[in-house]
Amino acid sequence: MLDHDVGQPASVAGATTLITDLPYGPKAAEVARKAVAVALHGTEAELLDDARLITSELATNAFASGSPPLVLCVDRTTPTTGGLEVEITVTDGGCSHPAPSSSQVPGEEAESGRGLVIVEALADAWSLTTGTHGTRAWCRLTRNARPTTAST
Numbered sequence: 001m002l003d004h005d006v007g008q009p010a011s012v013a014g015a016t017t018l019i020t021d022l023p024y025g026p027k028a029a030e031v032a033r034k035a036v037a038v039a040l041h042g043t044e045a046e047l048l049d050d051a052r053l054i055t056s057e058l059a060t061n062a063f064a065s066g067s068p069p070l071v072l073c074v075d076r077t078t079p080t081t082g083g084l085e086v087e088i089t090v091t092d093g094g095c096s097h098p099a100p101s102s103s104q105v106p107g108e109e110a111e112s113g114r115g116l117v118i119v120e121a122l123a124d125a126w127s128l129t130t131g132t133h134g135t136r137a138w139c140r141l142t143r144n145a146r147p148t149t150a151s152t
């Protein structure tokens with residue numbers, strides 16, 4: 001199990017959750033990106049871009065290394081202190097090999113293997129738990145509230 005969680009979520013003022021099945025096939029990442037765009041409609045472009053890329057990587061890993069069913073869950077919360085927290089989880093039916101002990105950077109010429117490196121670079125916290133009966137990849141993106149300026 002890999003776990004890079006750096007704190008617990010704050011008290012929540014508002015929350016939205018999207019849960020959807022993903023196709024078990026090469027379209028999993030595309031469907032996941034579209035679902036995240038729906039769940040995060042109206043958020044800042046940088047957050048949406050990061051969330052779509054992370055989700056694409058998690059869905060691709062689930063298809064490539066796991067088994068059906070694939071399920072995406074996106075939780076969008078607004079802490080009482082302001083800002084935005086997004087948690088993205090992709091689960092699958094499990095795999096026969098254990099989770100890597102760390103996110104290793106692939107060789108320069110490698111055509112794959114960068115997914116968890118990308119997740120680690122973009123997410124504020126993340127974890128990967130694998131097993132024969134289910135795999136769960138999870139991450140959190142956090143954006144602080146922007147200070148408002150009073151008009152004079």
